[in-house]
Amino acid sequence: MTIEKMEGKLLWEPSQQFQDESNLKKFMIWLEETRGLHFDTYEQLWKWSVTSIEGFWSAVWHYFDIQAKTPYEEVLKVRKMPGAQWFPGATLNYAEHVFRNEIPEKEAIIYESENRTQGKITWAELKKNTAAIAEYLKSLGVQPGDRVVAYASNIHETITAFLACASIGAVWSSCAPEFGIMSVIDRFKQIEPKVLFAVDGYRYGGKDFDRLELVKKIQSELPTLKQTIIIPNINEEPNIGQLTNAVLWNHPVETSTGAELSFEAVPFDHPLWILYSSGTTGKPKAIVQSQGGILLEHFKMMALQSNISKDDRFFWYTTTGWMMWNVVVSGLLVGSTILLYDGNPSYPNYDTLWKFAESSKMTMFGTSAGFITACMKAGLKPKEQFDLSHLKSIGSTGSPLPASGFEWVYEQVKEDLWLVSTSGGTDICTSIVSGAPTLPVHTGELQCRALGTAVKAFNELGEELTDEIGELVITEPTPSMPIYFWNDESGERYRDSYFDMYPGIWRHGDFIKITSRGSAIIYGRSDATINRGGVRMGTSEIYSALEKVPEVLDSLVVDLPLSSEQSYMPLFVVLKQGTELSDDVRSRVNQAIRKDCSPRHVPNEIFVVEELPKTLNGKKLEVPIKKILMGTPVEKAVNTGSLANPDTLRYFIEFQKNLNGLQK
Structure with a gap:
């Protein structure tokens, strides 16, 4: 299946100076000078990085001068998934x-x-503050x-608390304060x-x-708590009685002033933090990542893929x-100044983050595909x-950025700008398909x-695909x-999450196409993919087609099987205020999908909703x-x-009750 609009025109090419001054180019020169490895292209470098994984990760270790109290015995003791053992013996x-x-x-x-x-x-x-918090934690x-x-906002105190935690080898985990009470308890109680x-x-x-009442409830559900530290955020002197x-x-901070910051050397695979799956279909999985693993991966991601430096x-x-x-946080690893904004990015309007970019002299603006398309639909012209x-540079992640979003960035933000559209996951806390400062950007x-991530597209039989849509897999640890x-002492939940379809190979849960030139297109979650008459399509393609319909602010499509040969596909749309689903709008929605996707993916019916249900992370x-x-x-x-808006489920519950009539 070829979706021509997704494989668009050349939008930007890095200048020779931009390439030569990039961290990636410097790394390639270092490889040649110290290891005799010469690569003419990024694709050549990538292929080496995933076929000689011990050589690549050893190079990352030495290039970024990883400081270990005790040296590693070997790079990769056990080369399998799950169960890989990295850098045994090293403490850091x-x-x-x-x-x-x-x-x-x-x-x-x-x-x-x-x-x-x-x-x-x-x-x-x-x-100074990290040392004080670390000293206080040790006193407890x-x-x-x-x-x-931490049940805390994206503020500097939270960064300080995490660094203090990491410095003594404790294990960090955080939830945003907009999380509902049970979401927090379901996560924290496990650990x-x-x-x-x-x-x-x-x-x-x-x-x-106000969150103090919820903090009290969280305390009551966590019997292992010895101490709670309240960060004043909306009140100068909160009442914590x-x-x-x-x-x-x-x-x-005040009682431990003058404390010296010290660092506990822990094994490479010692836990650094615990992240969580979205928890939309049950208790969230508590995903544990290591101090050493994140250290190496984030040096690579920040410096080589994102070109971030001091x-x-x-x-x-x-x-x-x-x-x-x-x-x-890992922007600090490469010495950059990190920028934090806490609040609604569209309040009081979509100018807010662009004003922050201007006043802070931001060099990389990372955001979501949703924010970019919202700015586009709001008619913003930041340049x-x-x-x-x-x-x-501008970074985009969270969901596939539609072609129109790519073009808007270059038309309305800046012509000479590196647009880094990435896709990754909480599961490995990094990008899987990413950017490189030596490569062009195509719509x-x-x-x-x-680098170091052996990404492939597989069909159902486990055969590699090029220029075709398949399951996103990672074939090496x-x-x-x-x-x-x-x-998860037996590891059963871990294995079931990633290795159920292809034993020994990580299945990420997205549909991807790897092009013959090494670029990639993400088509959304593979378990939400729509197969109509044998034509498979990621939901992102339908959402992208609807970008051409200005009245549609947001959309959600599902395909419901009626029999082995028939299905019913409703499309739910959020319309601009004051807009109705007229025959004209309905016609343009259907025409956009027919033209950009396929006639088979025109919805059976279109329904207007006030708001779509989304996770706390906006998915x-x-x-x-x-x-x-x-x-x-x-x-x-x-x-x-x-969920960020659980009340929105009521519409779909009522919809299901009437579904039999709609399907006839």
């Missing part, structure tokens, strides 16, 4: 590698939020391997934390949300409940409205497969793959909605606590 510390970049008066963090004016934290301040008896959790950091509340869309064993943030100001809009927060002279395409799931609930419409009870189809 993630936080130590962050603070070796310390330039005392340089900004480590620039922050802004709806209720905090723009401010900065220097490296000296960050080190926190030891390597103990869990420390039995010893200390909780929490904000007193947060501001979003101009409204304050209702809480048990709680202190304000200033208490440990001169950059690196931003990605995120909350603490999304893996991109963890990626932002005319803001000084973006410092901006070198609708992700530039390349990430990488260091940041989970070392295990928490409370559409395609599979759970499909299950609900097929008759699965809501409580089995979706964990409502993981």
Whole structure:
């Protein structure tokens, strides 16, 4: 199947100077000078990186001068999935590698939020505060391997708390304060934390949300907690009298002033943090990643794929409940200044983040495909409205960026700009298909497969495909793959999650096409893919087609089997305020899908909804909605606590009741 609009025109090529000055080019020169390895192209380098994985990851180790208290015995002791054993014998510390970049008066963090004016934290301040928090945690008896959790916003205190935790070898885990109470408890209760950091509340869309009552409930469900540290966020002096064993943030900072920051050397595969699956279909999986694995992967991702260095100001809009927060923290590994924004990115309008980009002199603006398309539909022209002279690149992830989004960036943001569209996952906390500063950008395409990540497209028989859509698989282990799931002693849940279809090969759960030139196109989740009359299509292709219909703000499509030969495909759309689903709009929706996708994928019917159900990370609930419409009870189809807007499910519950009539 060929979708011509997804394989668009050449939009940008890096200048020779841009390529020569890139971290990637410097790495390639280093490989030639120190190891006698010469590569003319990125594709050649990638092929070496996934066929000589020990050689590649050894090169990453030495190029980035990983400091180990004890050396590694070998690069990869066990080369299998799951169960790979990386760099046995080595002991190190993630936080130590962050603070070796310390330039005392340089900004480590620039922050802004709806209720905090723009401010900065220097490296000296960050080190002092991290040392104080680490000392306080140790005074509470926190030891390597103990869990420390945060119900906190994307603010500088949360970064400090994480670095303190990592410095002593404790295990970090965080949830955003907009998470519902059961979502937090379902996550944190699994891992039995010893200390909780929490904000007193947060501001979003101009409204304050107090969280102290919820913190009290969280405390009651976590019997292992010894201490709660409240970070004032919406009140200067929050009333914490209702809480048990709680202190304000200033208490440990002030009582431990003058503490020396030290670093506990832990084994390479010692847990660094615990991330979680979305939890839309049951209790979230607690995904454990290692200090060493994340250290190596994020050096590679930040420096080589994203071209971030000490001169950059690196931003990605995120909350603490999304893996991109963890990626932002790792901007400190390469010495960059990291930028934090907390609040609604579209409040009071879509200018907000662009203003932040201008005032902070941002060099990389990371965001979501949804934000880019929203700015496009809102008619923004950032290049005319803001000084973006410092901006070198824009990153997009979270969902496939439609072709129109690519073109808008170059037409309305900046002509000479590197657009880095990436796709990855919480599961390995990095990009799988990524960017490279030596490659061109084509409409609708992700530039390349990430170094050291053996990405392929497979058909149902496990045969590799080129220029055809297949399952995204990874055929060789990488260091940041989970070392295990928490409370999954047998490893059964881990194996079932990734290795059920192709034994020994990681199946990621997305549909992908690898082009003959090595670029990639993501077509959405493979379990939400629509197969109509033998023509398979990712839902992202349908959503992309609808970008041509300005009245449609958002959409969700599902295909419901009626029999072995027939299915019913409703399309749910959110329309611009004041717009109706007229015959003209309906016709243009159908025509866009017919032309850009296929006649077989024109929906049976179109329905207008006020809002689509989404996870707290902003992802559409395609599979759970499909299950609900097929008759699965809501409580089995979706964990409502993981949703940003659970009330939106009511429409689909009622829809299912009337579905038999609609299908006739």
